[in-house]
Amino acid sequence: MVTARDTRTADGRxxxxxxxxxxxxxxxxxxxxATALDLFGRNDNVSMADVARAAxxxxxxxxxxxxxxxxxxxxxxxxxxxxxxxxxxDCLARSHGSADRALADLIDSTWQVLNHYRRLRAHATxxxxxxxxxxxxxxxRHRAEHLVARGQExxxxxxxxxxxxxxxxxxxLIHTAADEVEAxxxxxxxxxxxxxxxxxxxxxxxxxxx
Amino acid sequence: MVTARDTRTADGRxxxxxxxxxxxxxxxxxxxxATALDLFGRNDNVSMADVARAAxxxxxxxxxxxxxxxxxxxxxxxxxxxxxxxxxxDCLARSHGSADRALADLIDSTWQVLNHYRRLRAHATxxxxxxxxxxxxxxxRHRAEHLVARGQExxxxxxxxxxxxxxxxxxxLIHTAADEVEAxxxxxxxxxxxxxxxxxxxxxxxxxxx
DNA sequence: AATAACCCGAACAACGGTGTACGAGTTTGA
DNA sequence: TCAAACTCGTACACCGTTGTTCGGGTTATT
Numbered sequence: 001m002v003t004a005r006d007t008r009t010a011d012g013r014x015x016x017x018x019x020x021x022x023x024x025x026x027x028x029x030x031x032x033x034a035t036a037l038d039l040f041g042r043n044d045n046v047s048m049a050d051v052a053r054a055a056x057x058x059x060x061x062x063x064x065x066x067x068x069x070x071x072x073x074x075x076x077x078x079x080x081x082x083x084x085x086x087x088x089x090d091c092l093a094r095s096h097g098s099a100d101r102a103l104a105d106l107i108d109s110t111w112q113v114l115n116h117y118r119r120l121r122a123h124a125t126x127x128x129x130x131x132x133x134x135x136x137x138x139x140x141r142h143r144a145e146h147l148v149a150r151g152q153e154x155x156x157x158x159x160x161x162x163x164x165x166x167x168x169x170x171x172x173l174i175h176t177a178a179d180e181v182e183a184x185x186x187x188x189x190x191x192x193x194x195x196x197x198x199x200x201x202x203x204x205x206x207x208x209x210x
Numbered sequence: 211m212v213t214a215r216d217t218r219t220a221d222g223r224x225x226x227x228x229x230x231x232x233x234x235x236x237x238x239x240x241x242x243x244a245t246a247l248d249l250f251g252r253n254d255n256v257s258m259a260d261v262a263r264a265a266x267x268x269x270x271x272x273x274x275x276x277x278x279x280x281x282x283x284x285x286x287x288x289x290x291x292x293x294x295x296x297x298x299x300d301c302l303a304r305s306h307g308s309a310d311r312a313l314a315d316l317i318d319s320t321w322q323v324l325n326h327y328r329r330l331r332a333h334a335t336x337x338x339x340x341x342x343x344x345x346x347x348x349x350x351r352h353r354a355e356h357l358v359a360r361g362q363e364x365x366x367x368x369x370x371x372x373x374x375x376x377x378x379x380x381x382x383l384i385h386t387a388a389d390e391v392e393a394x395x396x397x398x399x400x401x402x403x404x405x406x407x408x409x410x411x412x413x414x415x416x417x418x419x420x
Numbered sequence: 421a422a423t424a425a426c427c428c429g430a431a432c433a434a435c436g437g438t439g440t441a442c443g444a445g446t447t448t449g450a
Numbered sequence: 451t452c453a454a455a456c457t458c459g460t461a462c463a464c465c466g467t468t469g470t471t472c473g474g475g476t477t478a479t480t
Contacts, residue, residue: 165396204411206407207417
């Protein structure tokens with residue numbers, strides 16, 4: 001639960017990055033993170049030894065930087081979330097027009113990123129708690145919720161469903177599409193249009209003849 | 211991979227149920243199955259010891275009936291699938307009218323059953339292969355595919371998406387709803403109507419103004 | 421009542437994963 | 451160049467899970 005380099009000052013306050021790491025250590029941490037994200041994203045049952053081997057490092061070295069498995073997972077989640085966050089912000093910044101167009105753009109440009117976050121989620125919920133994970137998860141959700149709310153105000157999204165449920169369904173289907181691509185049932189190219197036409201149909205205001 | 215009671219005749223042919231089990235054994239097998247289905251449906255990281263304890267039986271007794279963990283999972287999958295199959299058939303038999311009404315009925319009456327199948331899926335894919343699982347999974351899918359195809363012919367479901375994807379999305383959202391109920395974000399009562407209004411919007415023919 | 425089927429607890433071996441300790445080598449940064 | 455930082459392999463202890471064995475007790479079936 002504690003990072004290797006985090007030490008305590010006299011008054012017990014936590015220092016984050018006081019003594020700078022050596023260059024090779026920094027590099028190794030990056031490779032560990034990248035390798036682990038890749039492994040956890042593909043396989044289940046990934047051990048610390050697997051990560052070390054795949055990263056071309058010794059197992060002890062991994063433990064030197066991430067004292068426990070939970071620490072590694074936590075760092076991984078933080079890393080993945082920030083990447084997703086950034087991808088969403090980039091997209092929203094250059095998004096123009098109504099919310100449904102923006103949503104289509106968002107799906108197009110971020111659904112692969114969210115993909116990696118998918119399997120990691122299972123490991124994270126297992127190792128960390130579900131609550132702690134969702135707290136990490138929040139910023140990404142908020143962006144989507146905001147976009148959906150904007151769409152409702154613009155009248156391009158339906159208002160007869162709770163926003164929570166709409167956003168949850170949104171992410172759920174994106175994850176599902178990623179699974180289908182991995183299973184070879186949907187091609188990587190076909191997925192975005194499949195997703196947008198499914199999701200927009202789901203979120204559009206419904207005709208009164210229910 | 212082999213059931214406790216399955217023996218081989220002289221010519222090596224497999225006998226399924228030749229010597230009938232004693233009544234208490236039959237009863238215990240049933241409780242093991244029910245308990246395990248419940249445990250695997252709720253928690254992750256379920257061990258054979260957990261199953262035995264929850265069933266009020268000795269660990270060895272469990273192994274007496276299911277020689278390996280994989281055997282138990284397999285039996286569990288078969289059991290769950292057959293229950294889902296039966297629930298769907300019951301519903302489809304008394305279903306009247308158009309396919310979209312039938313689908314709404316189907317969701318109403320089977321989404322809790324499919325719920326149990328949800329987390330079990332993760333364990334099953336981990337223990338068994340993904341292919342073997344999907345072979346077990348097929349009959350349930352086929353029923354849904356057939357219903358969707360009927361809806362397309364009747365003109366109440368859209369035809370611009372592959373049936374595979376529509377059915378996959380269907381199950382995906384049902385599983386998602388079950389997760390939300392478990393997380394306490396959606397009440398058990400609200401879920402069915404939430405699901406039907408989401409899913410029907412997703413499957414309905416889309417207005418040409420895309 | 422007698423036999424076979426069954427359940428049980430305890431104990432054991434094997435395995436894999438986690439986390440720690442040590443000593444020796446290598447790389448960096450000043 | 452030199453000390454500190456870092457890496458490495460090996461080895462060890464610990465834990466939980468799986469699967470098996472054995473002997474004695476309990477229950478169903480005829």
